[in-house]
Amino acid sequence: METENNSDDILTTTQESCNILVDLLREYGVKHAIVSPGSRNAPIIIALNRCREINKYIIVDERSAAFASIGIAQQTNEPVAIVCTSGSAILNYAPAIAEAFYQQLPIIVISADRPHEWIDQNDSQTLKQYGILNNIVKQSYDISAQCEQSDEIWYCNRTINDALQCATSFPKGPIHINIQLKEPLYKRRTITTSSAKKINKFSPKLSSDYCIELANKINSYRKVLIFVSMHNKCEALTQALHKISGGNIVVLSEIIANNNSSNKIFHNIDRLFTEIDEKQWETLKPDLLITFGGAPVSRLAKTFLRNTNDIEHWRIGIDNHIIDTMQNITQKIEVTPINFLCNNHISPNTSGNYYRHWEEVKHRATETYNTFISNSEWSDLTAMDIVMNNLPDDNINLQISNGSSIRYADLIGVSNKFNGSVFCNRGVSGIDGSTSTALGASMTHLGSTILITGDMSFSYDINGLASQYNTKRFKIIVLHNGGGGIFRFINGPSELPDFEEYFEVNRQLPIEKFAHVFGFNYYEANTKQKLQDTIGKFLKDNKESILCIHTNNKISANTLRAYYDRNKQ
Numbered sequence: 154m155e156t157e158n159n160s161d162d163i164l165t166t167t168q169e170s171c172n173i174l175v176d177l178l179r180e181y182g183v184k185h186a187i188v189s190p191g192s193r194n195a196p197i198i199i200a201l202n203r204c205r206e207i208n209k210y211i212i213v214d215e216r217s218a219a220f221a222s223i224g225i226a227q228q229t230n231e232p233v234a235i236v237c238t239s240g241s242a243i244l245n246y247a248p249a250i251a252e253a254f255y256q257q258l259p260i261i262v263i264s265a266d267r268p269h270e271w272i273d274q275n276d277s278q279t280l281k282q283y284g285i286l287n288n289i290v291k292q293s294y295d296i297s298a299q300c301e302q303s304d305e306i307w308y309c310n311r312t313i314n315d316a317l318q319c320a321t322s323f324p325k326g327p328i329h330i331n332i333q334l335k336e337p338l339y340k341r342r343t344i345t346t347s348s349a350k351k352i353n354k355f356s357p358k359l360s361s362d363y364c365i366e367l368a369n370k371i372n373s374y375r376k377v378l379i380f381v382s383m384h385n386k387c388e389a390l391t392q393a394l395h396k397i398s399g400g401n402i403v404v405l406s407e408i409i410a411n412n413n414s415s416n417k418i419f420h421n422i423d424r425l426f427t428e429i430d431e432k433q434w435e436t437l438k439p440d441l442l443i444t445f446g447g448a449p450v451s452r453l454a455k456t457f458l459r460n461t462n463d464i465e466h467w468r469i470g471i472d473n474h475i476i477d478t479m480q481n482i483t484q485k486i487e488v489t490p491i492n493f494l495c496n497n498h499i500s501p502n503t504s505g506n507y508y509r510h511w512e513e514v515k516h517r518a519t520e521t522y523n524t525f526i527s528n529s530e531w532s533d534l535t536a537m538d539i540v541m542n543n544l545p546d547d548n549i550n551l552q553i554s555n556g557s558s559i560r561y562a563d564l565i566g567v568s569n570k571f572n573g574s575v576f577c578n579r580g581v582s583g584i585d586g587s588t589s590t591a592l593g594a595s596m597t598h599l600g601s602t603i604l605i606t607g608d609m610s611f612s613y614d615i616n617g618l619a620s621q622y623n624t625k626r627f628k629i630i631v632l633h634n635g636g637g638g639i640f641r642f643i644n645g646p647s648e649l650p651d652f653e654e655y656f657e658v659n660r661q662l663p664i665e666k667f668a669h670v671f672g673f674n675y676y677e678a679n680t681k682q683k684l685q686d687t688i689g690k691f692l693k694d695n696k697e698s699i700l701c702i703h704t705n706n707k708i709s710a711n712t713l714r715a716y717y718d719r720n721k722q
Contacts, residue, residue: 164341165203168196168334169348170300170309174263175200175207176349177310181317183232183261184208185225187218191238193278194265195338198236203344207234215242219249222260232259232320239266240278243285251289253327259320260327262286268298268333283331291326292319298333306348307480314352315475318485322354352475356487368498371441372401374465376507378439379404380454381418383447384490386411386574393494394418401505403439407450408563409553409575416569419511423564424518426453427717436510438464442479445469445490448579449478450563469493525716531680533632533709534716536702537561539681540605540630542568543688548600549573554587554610558632562605573600584610588617588629595627601692602626608633608662618671628692629673629699631664635706668699679703 165172174197178186187210188198201209212218215237222233237243243264253260266282273279283295294316300309313330320328371377379394381404391412394404398417405425406418413420429437438461445468449455458479466482468475469490475482486493501508529535537558544551544567551573553559559577567575578590587610595602604627611631668675676691676698678684684702691700 163203163344164199165344166196166199167337167340167342168200168300169306170296170298170332171196171200171334172347173300173306173309173349174296174313174330174332175204176347177313177317177351178234178261179204179206180349180351181232181321183234183317185210185222185229185231186234186236187212187222187225188236189213189215189218189238189242191242191265192338193239193267193334194236194263196334197263197265197332199339199341201236215245216248219246219260219262220252223249223253223256223258226253226258226260227256232261232317234261234263236263237265238278239264239282240280243282247286247289250286250327250329254289254291257324257326259325261317261320262290262327262329264329264331266331266333268335286327286329289327290329292316293329293331296330296332298335304480307477310348310350311352311475311477311482314350318352318354318475352477352482353484354487355484364498367493368500371443371499372502374439374441375401375505376437376439377402377441377443379443380449380458381406381410381412381446381490382444382449383407383409383577383579384411384445387491388414389495390491391415391418393491397494397499397501399508400501400503401507402501403508403511405454407446408566409450409559409577409579410446411574413567413571414569419515421518421522421564421566422451422454423560423717424522425511425514426451426457427720428514428518428521429457430720433514434461437514440464442466442481443469444479445493448582450559450577450579455479521719522716525719529712529716530708531704532712533557533561533634533704534564534712535681536632536678536684536704537605538565539684540688540702541565543685543692544571544573544603545601545692546570546572550594550598550600550602551575552587552591552594552602552604553577554604554606555579555582555584556607556610557634558605558607558610585613586617587611588614591629592617592620592622592627595624596622598626600626601628603692604629606631608635608664611664612662615667618667618673623672623697625694625696627697628694630691631699631701632704633662633664633701634704634709635661664699664701672697674698675701677701677703 185208186201212221218235222235225233246262264282267279271279284293287293294312296309299305316328316330391414395415395417398404404418405422406412406420407422412418442464462481467484467486468482469486471487475485526538553562587606591602591604608631665675674694674696676687678687691698
């Protein structure tokens, strides 16, 4: 029997995760929910009760309730929600959910749960609910009992959007949302504004009409910012980005996006953002942000873009789930970047001056960087500047380890003439296999493979040198600053009294001995002049070689910090 709303529907639960859940169920077109009574799921029931758009049905037996949801889904071809309390209740859903899985029916299983700290503590109605239906649902999701701070609300929104998109995406099927709820369970509040935020999903057909519609949308914005992170080299994509850059469209690209050949794309992102203060950001922040690629390197870019919430943000790509690195995504467009950009309809609105504003920032950033470098003492930054500006242009596979190495490389960049590819293990951003990854690359790449790595990353993967596959095409540059240089730059670890022992782990690795043991020629430099005199010989050596660059860890950290703080009063 369907329940009717009463005068209390202006009140809702104080548990914000339940309000977000119900609001998003409505936004995704859920019109039917079957509720089995309980205590722990009371906040979900309270939130559902005030939602007129969803028809509520009460069936005490969870097994019967789940099968009833199948009947509704079969007749309506729409998603149906079922809600149960904590404990063994969810186990009664299993037969029907197994049936729904093989019928590909979008049943949304919602189970209330105790906070996880109470699982296995002899508290009543507790068992390991999260993942309990894993073999018969498309995906399981777990919502924390904490949903008060902005990050917690963002996570709750993103997870429920992910879940509902999964249930309704082809092939459809059941999903499980396990939601932890803490007491008080029955407390209510007056409805004010909703914290729910629907993330639209669009899987376009690449027709001419779609391309025209897409172009019209993009050109309707005064300030369009395209942010490109880790991506394989693709000249067609680079040319497409080059073509649309200008007027109201700006492209920011990291070094591992591999599109340095275009001089209309803005590189050296950290240089740019160190020239921007909060007042200037009001002019430079986009109306439309378009992102694609893997994990970004630039922390500054993430900081600025995460603090920009009143914008439209499109995430482009075929991803398994919602990726919202900047915490402000509004639309997920499931199409490859190359298909998204490579049409003849997107073109910059030349009457706009957004691109010109960024050009002014680039000009200032280039001048201040060059001035800073010319006046800086010997450090990791000055050493990497020499290295990056002396790389060969042709047929280079540049491998960079995580930590300081990739951040310096992204800050300094490569020239427009550099036509090689840049790689870094940014999927998880670990430092543990950089040498072996570079070795594997050199085994198949016919040109030179140059690894730039820190001494800690080098020591982690020393076995990468113990291979019969080392060749003259394999070169390694080691920034030897005593280990863990990135931790000295980061404020948190660097301020701890046990920093040097536990974080930096200062080690003077015998890199020359390692080179000789594994059959590498060895070079070293400990001054600007020595590096400038040595790097050409190292790169032209007709044998596998290691170049060790010795720097002072404290001076290196202070130099980099001084660069980032150079415009601060």
